[in-house]
Amino acid sequence: xxxxxxxxxxxxxxxxxxxxxxxxxxxxxxxxxxxxxxxxxxxxxxxxxxxxxxxxxxxxxxxxxxxxxxxxxxxxxxxxxxxxxxxxxxxxxxxxxxxxxxxxxxxxxxxxxxxxxxxxxxxxxxxxxxxxxxxxxxxxxxxxxxxxxxxxxxxxxxxxxxxxxxxxxxxxxxxxxxxxxxxxxxxxxxxxxxxxxxxxxxxxxxxxxxxxxxxxxxxxxxxxx
Amino acid sequence: xxxxxxxxxxxxxxxxxxxxxxxxxxxxxxxxxxxxxxxxxxxxxxxxxxxxxxxxxxxxxxxxxxxxxxxxxxxxxxxxxxxxxxxxxxxxxxxxxxxxxxxxxxxxxxxxxxxxxxxxxxxxxxxxxxxxxxxxxxxxxxxxxxxxxxxxxxxxxxxxxxxxxxxxxxxxxxxxxxxxxxxxxxxxxxxxxxxxxxxxxxxxxxxxxxxxxxxxxxxxxxxxxxxxxxxxxxxxxxxxxxxxxxxxxxxxxxxxxxxxxxxxxxxxxxxxxxxxxxxxxxxxxxxxxxxxxxxxxxxxxxxxxxxxxxxxxxxxxxxxxxxxxxxxxxxxxxxxxxxxxxxxxxxxxxxxxxxxxxxxxxxxxxxxxxxxxxxxxxxxxxxxxxxxxxxxxxxxxxxxxxxxxxxxxxxxxxxxxxxxxxxxxxxxxxxxxxxxxxxxxxxxxxxxxxxxxxxxxxxxxxxxxxxxxx
Numbered sequence: 001x002x003x004x005x006x007x008x009x010x011x012x013x014x015x016x017x018x019x020x021x022x023x024x025x026x027x028x029x030x031x032x033x034x035x036x037x038x039x040x041x042x043x044x045x046x047x048x049x050x051x052x053x054x055x056x057x058x059x060x061x062x063x064x065x066x067x068x069x070x071x072x073x074x075x076x077x078x079x080x081x082x083x084x085x086x087x088x089x090x091x092x093x094x095x096x097x098x099x100x101x102x103x104x105x106x107x108x109x110x111x112x113x114x115x116x117x118x119x120x121x122x123x124x125x126x127x128x129x130x131x132x133x134x135x136x137x138x139x140x141x142x143x144x145x146x147x148x149x150x151x152x153x154x155x156x157x158x159x160x161x162x163x164x165x166x167x168x169x170x171x172x173x174x175x176x177x178x179x180x181x182x183x184x185x186x187x188x189x190x191x192x193x194x195x196x197x198x199x200x201x202x203x204x205x206x207x208x209x210x211x212x213x214x215x216x217x218x219x220x221x222x223x224x225x
Numbered sequence: 226x227x228x229x230x231x232x233x234x235x236x237x238x239x240x241x242x243x244x245x246x247x248x249x250x251x252x253x254x255x256x257x258x259x260x261x262x263x264x265x266x267x268x269x270x271x272x273x274x275x276x277x278x279x280x281x282x283x284x285x286x287x288x289x290x291x292x293x294x295x296x297x298x299x300x301x302x303x304x305x306x307x308x309x310x311x312x313x314x315x316x317x318x319x320x321x322x323x324x325x326x327x328x329x330x331x332x333x334x335x336x337x338x339x340x341x342x343x344x345x346x347x348x349x350x351x352x353x354x355x356x357x358x359x360x361x362x363x364x365x366x367x368x369x370x371x372x373x374x375x376x377x378x379x380x381x382x383x384x385x386x387x388x389x390x391x392x393x394x395x396x397x398x399x400x401x402x403x404x405x406x407x408x409x410x411x412x413x414x415x416x417x418x419x420x421x422x423x424x425x426x427x428x429x430x431x432x433x434x435x436x437x438x439x440x441x442x443x444x445x446x447x448x449x450x451x452x453x454x455x456x457x458x459x460x461x462x463x464x465x466x467x468x469x470x471x472x473x474x475x476x477x478x479x480x481x482x483x484x485x486x487x488x489x490x491x492x493x494x495x496x497x498x499x500x501x502x503x504x505x506x507x508x509x510x511x512x513x514x515x516x517x518x519x520x521x522x523x524x525x526x527x528x529x530x531x532x533x534x535x536x537x538x539x540x541x542x543x544x545x546x547x548x549x550x551x552x553x554x555x556x557x558x559x560x561x562x563x564x565x566x567x568x569x570x571x572x573x574x575x576x577x578x579x580x581x582x583x584x585x586x587x588x589x590x591x592x593x594x595x596x597x598x599x600x601x602x603x604x605x606x607x608x609x610x611x612x613x614x615x616x617x618x619x620x621x622x623x624x625x626x627x628x629x630x631x632x633x634x635x636x637x638x639x640x641x642x643x644x645x646x647x648x649x650x651x652x653x654x655x656x657x658x659x660x661x662x663x664x665x666x667x668x669x670x671x672x673x674x675x676x677x678x679x680x681x682x683x684x685x686x687x688x689x690x691x692x693x694x695x
Contacts, residue, residue, distance in 0.1 A: 009483065015490045080482065088538040102486025102518055105493055154553060180554055184585040185523075187592045187653055193557035216508065 002026045006036030007051045019105050033057025047115050052079035060093040067094035074115035106217035113168040128163040144206050155198050167223035169214050242417045246410020254402050265391040276379045283377045300328045316378035342366050420449045436464050489514045523652040530659040538579045544608035544617050545570050551587050563600040574610035576683040582660045589653040590619040590679050598623035614685045622676040631670040
């Protein structure tokens with residue numbers, strides 16, 4: 001996976017670059033808007049990470065320019081602005097995801113993984129399968145090792161999201177955004193309780209445990225036994 | 226427009242300019258009346274004295290005739306005087322001992338003058354050739370030594386005419402004064418209230434968050450323009466200060482959050498290399514930094530929302546949907562505390578707002594309710610629509626908030642009970658207040674007996690044009 005990081009903060013950039021390289025990605029970095037746009041239009045990338053406030057050319061202008069020239073590479077916007085409609089503006093400009101600074105590296109990594117996945121899945125799926133967990137998206141039935149599992153509608157959506165991102169770390173805010181469709185800051189970890197209920201249904205009577213908690217990051221549905 | 230007839234006079238009567246105009250109209254009418262009454266009094270008094278003097282002169286003349294020629298002298302004098310055409314206002318009558326007219330231009334002796342010599346007033350029956358039916362007159366009567374009676378008088382036709390003139394003048398001038406003053410008062414109050422209304426309108430828009438609004442300056446140099454330009458300069462100053470506050474908070478965001486996030490980054494790097502208990506310590510250090518950053522972000526977020534204006538992300542949404550999602554999201558947390566969440570609304574109640582921010586408001590309220598309500602309690606969510614605006618209520622069966630603390634809980638970092646071992650930053654309700662204000666809504670805390678009732682009342686959505694005439 002080849003990623004372009006357009007970020008003017010040298011320290012943050014080198015940390016992100018190093019972190020992403022450790023996960024096996026190839027990372028290029030541009031320190032201002034001009035260089036970033038030049039690289040983004042000239043080279044094929046699997047995803048772009050663009051800071052919103054950049055010298056010479058701001059992040060949203062880069063995204064708009066790329067989208068106007070029919071370039072649909074997944075874009076993750078980083079910003080120190082997170083209020084009222086900043087996020088909406090960022091997504092309207094053509095960004096695929098929006099992350100407010102400061103963030104945990106695990107959050108960035110999880111979202112980047114999700115963006116890669118989004119780019120690759122073209123055909124609509126009717127069936128999801130992870131190890132011995134089966135989900136039929138049409139009849140909305142779930143079974144583990146052949147045993148039917150009864151799920152509430154929201155639990156179904158939660159499991160569907162986890163299965164679509166099997167093997168990846170999924171953060172709590174990602175779950176709030178995609179399963180509940182709200183972008184807000186819960187004061188307590190409401191998500192944890194939902195996840196533990198789901199876990200009770202799909203994991204308690206089975207081996208191995210598929211839904212694992214990743215400390216300091218979120219959750220992961222194991223895609224290998 | 227059936228309503229305007231009753232609305233405008235009431236509005237006018239409330240206008241201080243119109244009241245002032247009414248007051249001055251009253252004042253000028255009264256002074257005009259006083260002036261005219263004085264002039265009338267002076268003129269009429271002068272005329273009356275003139276008449277009395279004329280009568281006295283006649284008396285003197287006839288007295289002389291009487292002295293010289295006796296009763297015949299008086300008779301001749303009277304006849305001579307009556308024949309003079311210039312003297313048609315003068316009245317003479319010589320009566321015998323029983324007041325029967327002998328010589329004179331009166332048909333009969335006035336009843337009022339019988340047996341009472343001296344000055345008197347009476348009314349003359351209207352003359353045949355004259356339309357005026359009755360004419361007042363003034364006269365002086367004497368008892369002559371031979372038992373006859375003499376009356377010398379003057380009719381008051383001129384005086385009456387003058388009085389009529391004055392009354393007419395009085396009527397006209399009062400009507401004119403009232404008309405002109407009222408007219409000017411109306412025009413002035415309309416003009417002034419229009420100017421003031423412009424200022425009010427601008428102030429309202431500014432209060433609703435659009436600080437870029439300015440009061441129009443008509444450059445006529447009058448006091449309203451001076452007021453407008455002063456207010457505008459004040460607004461410029463406020464806006465400049467607000468901008469610098471924004472800049473400061475942006476600087477804080479950049480200059481303080483950046484080193485903090487670097488610190489976090491470094492800690493993460495250390496954590497990846499650290500082993501055993503050192504890793505746990507670093508993990509806890511990261512959590513501390515996260516708490517610090519979260520508080521910091523929450524403060525900045527509140528500040529941004531407070532200074533923000535209704536955003537482009539506002540859409541019309543149904544409170545009921547939000548409540549259902551909220552109940553669904555928080556139900557497991559409540560169940561862990563053996564609490565119930567009930568949604569009590571059946572009707573759609575739409576408001577215009579930012580979906581995520583409103584969800585944040587309700588989530589904070591429900592979160593608090595769950596936190597403070599003892600096990601076994603119930604948290605009730607209700608939405609209702611009314612023409613005055615939709616409202617949403619979050620009620621719990623917890624300890625509630627004492628009346629005198631209900632305003633304080635919205636202050637930043639305010640905690641009702643510092644000894645309570647609950648988690649939280651003390652910023653949840655400040656954020657709630659900021660978002661509620663951003664939506665132009667009102668929030669009210671009241672007693673649920675027992676528990677706390679939080680009510681948020683929204684303004685009716687503006688697209689509902691029928692109910693919003695203004």
